[in-house]
Structure formats: structure tokens, C-alpha cells
Amino acid sequence: MTGNADKIVLIGGSAGSLLLIAEILEQLPVRLGYALCIIIHRSPTFSSEIEQNLSKKLNRPVVAVLDKMPIENDIIYFAPPGYHLLIEPDKTFALDSSEHVNYSKPSIDVLFETCAQVYQTNCSAFLLSGANTDGAHGLKTVEDFGGKTFIQKPEDALIDTMPLSGIQETHTSTILKNQEIIRYFSYNLRST
Amino acid sequence: MVRVTHNNDFISFTDLDEIVYLLKNISEFDLSGYSKSSLKRRIERFLIVEKMDLVDLKNAILNIDGFENYFVQELVVNVTEMFRDPEFFKQLKAKTFPYLETYPQLRLWSAGCATGEEAYSLAILLKENNLLERSFLYGTDVSLKALDFARKGVYPLTKMKSYTDNFNKSGLTSEFSSHYTAMYDAAIINNEYRNKILFSTHNLVSDNVFNEFQLILCRNVMIYFDKELQERVLNLFYQSLALFGFLCLGTKESLYGHPIKSKFKIVDSTLNIYQKIK
Numbered sequence: 001m002t003g004n005a006d007k008i009v010l011i012g013g014s015a016g017s018l019l020l021i022a023e024i025l026e027q028l029p030v031r032l033g034y035a036l037c038i039i040i041h042r043s044p045t046f047s048s049e050i051e052q053n054l055s056k057k058l059n060r061p062v063v064a065v066l067d068k069m070p071i072e073n074d075i076i077y078f079a080p081p082g083y084h085l086l087i088e089p090d091k092t093f094a095l096d097s098s099e100h101v102n103y104s105k106p107s108i109d110v111l112f113e114t115c116a117q118v119y120q121t122n123c124s125a126f127l128l129s130g131a132n133t134d135g136a137h138g139l140k141t142v143e144d145f146g147g148k149t150f151i152q153k154p155e156d157a158l159i160d161t162m163p164l165s166g167i168q169e170t171h172t173s174t175i176l177k178n179q180e181i182i183r184y185f186s187y188n189l190r191s192t
Numbered sequence: 193m194v195r196v197t198h199n200n201d202f203i204s205f206t207d208l209d210e211i212v213y214l215l216k217n218i219s220e221f222d223l224s225g226y227s228k229s230s231l232k233r234r235i236e237r238f239l240i241v242e243k244m245d246l247v248d249l250k251n252a253i254l255n256i257d258g259f260e261n262y263f264v265q266e267l268v269v270n271v272t273e274m275f276r277d278p279e280f281f282k283q284l285k286a287k288t289f290p291y292l293e294t295y296p297q298l299r300l301w302s303a304g305c306a307t308g309e310e311a312y313s314l315a316i317l318l319k320e321n322n323l324l325e326r327s328f329l330y331g332t333d334v335s336l337k338a339l340d341f342a343r344k345g346v347y348p349l350t351k352m353k354s355y356t357d358n359f360n361k362s363g364l365t366s367e368f369s370s371h372y373t374a375m376y377d378a379a380i381i382n383n384e385y386r387n388k389i390l391f392s393t394h395n396l397v398s399d400n401v402f403n404e405f406q407l408i409l410c411r412n413v414m415i416y417f418d419k420e421l422q423e424r425v426l427n428l429f430y431q432s433l434a435l436f437g438f439l440c441l442g443t444k445e446s447l448y449g450h451p452i453k454s455k456f457k458i459v460d461s462t463l464n465i466y467q468k469i470k
């Protein structure tokens with residue numbers, strides 16, 4: 001089975017991004033018209049709690065990605081801890097247990113880079129708060145393949161290393177305040 | 193506005209297909225059933241490390257004797273640990289050993305064993321439950337380099353020490369350090385384990401059944417395969433299992449969506465332990 005999502009939006013974050021992500025999710029409309037895939041650095045020991053809690057709270061499916069799962073519209077996906085998450089050309093997810101990238105597994109770069117090459121102009125990506133530089137190169141790849149890129153305003157980020165390195169690597173990124181990011185996900189659907 | 197793409201970090205999916213096709217034609221390696229994005233990343237990494245471009249690579253595949261072996265070994269992911277996913281080993285013991293105990297002889301297979309840590313972990317678990325004596329283990333892989341490593345059973349001491357935590361969480365009562373001998377900065381797995389495991393090459397893409405097993409572990413291998421190849425491999429495992437034998441997959445791998453699922457009973461749905469029932 002291959003996925004049906006023509007568009008995908010990625011959110012990458014690390015330390016200090018989870019609260020904002022929770023706020024974004026609460027504002028999401030039921031019909032997205034795209035697949036939303038969230039990748040945060042977390043330890044395998046906290047495994048599946050985030051998805052389960054959010055799913056209950058939001059009363060909609062929040063899925064921890066399984067290997068070879070098709071990418072579907074209107075679904076919220078989380079990258080599982082301990083594996084890299086990649087996008088296949090037939091619009092399915094694939095997992096990979098190879099070496100850490102930027103000391104991270106999952107690495108935001110790996111997801112962003114593989115997604116950009118498959119979804120190209122139909123991929124948008126957000127880079128949020130975090131204490132390392134993972135994601136910046138991936139964001140640049142999304143940009144290079146014609147996708148839209150967004151970065152959390154460094155002043156609004158709990159830890160600004162990740163947004164700052166994203167700003168340094170890309171040329172066309174839109175810098176957004178927290179409230180603007182939340183608003184983007186609640187209304188601004190056509191342009192994603 | 194779409195920016196023109198000048199990104200030299202990546203090869204295209206067409207390039208990937210060409211390389212896979214070339215390799216398949218001149219060697220026994222058929223990578224056409226591997227997950228594409230992951231394989232493409234590995235090839236990109238290989239090109240950077242070897243300072244080669246695509247033309248060099250194709251030339252090397254065609255003209256350098258033995259290159260394909262080296263190339264494939266660099267493409268596969270050998271990352272592994274002792275007692276990886278400790279909860280798995282705990283449940284393996286709790287849910288399959290009571291049954292395995294009823295056999296006078298046991299054959300167990302770690303398929304895609306990489307550098308051997310999984311097979312040795314299993315041997316230690318068997319030993320602690322008085323099952324090792326009646327057991328024989330096979331560890332197989334496509335990577336000759338990884339298998340050489342596995343046969344030696346020598347691991348960096350620092351790495352071994354970092355596995356202690358996994359070991360303790362696996363519910364074993366012995367001391368982890370009693371299963372190996374430290375020499376300088378290396379740890380040698382005890383002889384009794386090394387004597388119980390045969391490490392040899394076996395390619396899940398092209399090789400067939402070679403024995404009958406009561407337990408097969410194939411963890412974090414099938415994530416690198418597409419659905420079709422997964423199907424083939426699952427059939428191979430089904431045929432290699434004794435009736436009521438167990439198949440264990442990685443924590444992110446399951447029989448979900450595979451027709452063969454109907455021939456198995458789910459023993460543990462989160463740790464993906466299955467029992468052949470037909």
C-alpha cells in the first residue's frame with residue numbers, strides 16, 4: 001500500500017519544543033489536507049507515552065510511525081525514538097537503525113532531507129527550539145528542493161541554537177513568533 | 193517560486209536504480225528489494241567517504257574485482273548491541289523458554305546477526321536458564337566483515353561496559369562481567385558461548401532454508417526491506433520454523449499487513465514475538 005498524502009508538513013524540534021508543539025496540535029482543524037509529521041529528540045525510554053496522551057487529549061489519531069506505514073492525509077505522525085525516520089518515494093515511511101547523525105537518532109536532518117527529495121515543492125518544514133544544530137542542513141535541503149521553510153523566532157525559543165543554525169543555513173525561511181506559528185497551523189492551510 | 197535545485201549532496205532515485213541494476217547484473221547481490229531512501233543515503237555516504245562520484249562508482253562495480261563485496265558491506269547497517277531492547281529478552285525468557293524447555297535439543301537462529309552481539313546475548317540467556325547445553329545457535333549475515341568480527345567474539349571493553357545497563361534490565365541474575373574476560377581494552381566472550389554458535393553467510397534475499405529451528409530472531413533487518421522482500425523473508429522463516437517454533441522481530445517490525453500472519457499466534461504484540469501454529 002502506498003500513501004495518499006500529496007502534501008506533507010514537518011515539524012522538527014528538540015529541547016524546549018514540546019510545549020509549543022502541544023499548543024499547535026490543539027489548534028489544528030480536523031481536516032488538514034496534508035500529513036503532519038513531528039520529529040523531536042527524545043530518549044527511547046519515554047517511548048510511546050506522548051502519542052497516547054495526545055491522542056486521548058485531542059481525540060484524533062496521533063500515530064507513532066511504524067515501518068512501511070503509508071503516509072495519509074489528516075494524520076499526525078510522530079517519529080519513534082531510537083530510529084531514523086525516512087520517506088520512501090512511494091510515500092511510505094521507513095525506519096533505519098543506522099548510526100546517530102548530529103548525536104541524534106532520530107535525526108531531523110535525515111527526515112527533512114529524505115522528505116524534501118520525495119515531496120519537493122509539496123513539503124514544508126518548521127524548525128523549533130533545540131540545543132544542537134540538527135535540522136539546519138535538512139531545512140536547507142527542503143529549501144533547495146523547492147519546499148517552504150519556517151523557523152521559530154530565536155527570541156521565542158527556549159533554546160535558540162537550533163533556530164539560529166537554521167537561519168544561518170537557509171536563505172528563504174520565514175521566521176515566525178510562537179503565536180504566528182500556532183496561527184499558521186489553525187488557519188493558514190491553503191498555503192502549506 | 194521554485195528555486196533551481198543545485199544540490200550536490202544527493203544522488204537521484206534514478207541513479208540509485210541504475211546502481212542497483214548494475215550490481216545485480218554482475219554479482220549475486222540484488223538490492224532491488226531494499227528501502228530506497230535508506231539505501232540511497234548509504235550510497236551517498238559511501239561516495240563521500242571514498243571520494244568517488246557516480247561515474248567512478250559504476251566503473252568500480254564493473255571493473256574492480258571483488259569491489260561489490262566491499263561495497264555491499266559498507267552499505268548495510270551493522271549497528272547492534274548486547275541485550276538490545278532489554279524488555280525483549282525478559283519477555284523472550286518468560287514467554288518462550290517454558291515451551292523451549294520441553295525440547296531435548298534446540299536449534300536457534302539469529303538472522304542478520306551483524307557483529308554477533310544478539311547471538312551471544314541469546315546464548316547467555318540460555319545458559320542462565322540451563323538451556324545452553326542442549327542448544328546450538330546459528331548467526332548469519334551477508335557481511336563477511338561483520339561475521340569475522342562475530343566469530344572472534346572480541347569487543348572493545350568500553351563498549352561491553354556500556355551494555356551492562358541493558359544486561360541488568362534484562363532480568364538476568366548473574367554478573368555481566370562473568371560472561372567475558374577482560375584483556376587490556378578488549379573483552380573476549382567466554383569460550384562456552386563461542387563454541388555454541390556457528391557464524392556463516394546467508395543472504396535473506398537469495399538463499400533458502402538450511403535447517404529447522406525452534407526459535408528465530410530477525411530484529412532490525414527487515415526494516416531495510418520493502419514489503420515484497422519482507423514477504424519473501426517471512427515465508428523463508430515460516431518454512432524454517434518447527435511447528436510451534438517462535439519468530440521474533442524488532443520492536444518496530446511486525447507481521448501486521450502480511451498474509452502469513454494467519455499462520456502465527458501473537459505471543460507478545462509490543463515486542464513482536466510470534467509462534468507458528470499451522
Ligand SMILES: C[S@@+](CC[C@H](N)C(=O)[O-])C[C@H]1O[C@@H](n2cnc3c(N)ncnc32)[C@H](O)[C@@H]1O
Pocket residue numbers: 097268269270271272273276303304305306307310332333334335338394395396397410411412413416442
Ligand atoms: C541493524 S543490523 C541488526 C543486528 C541485530 N539483529 C540487532 O537487532 O541488533 C542489520 C543486519 O542485517 C544484515 N543484512 C542486510 N541485508 C541482509 C540480507 N539480505 N541477508 C542477511 N543479512 C542482511 C546487515 O548486514 C546487518 O548486519
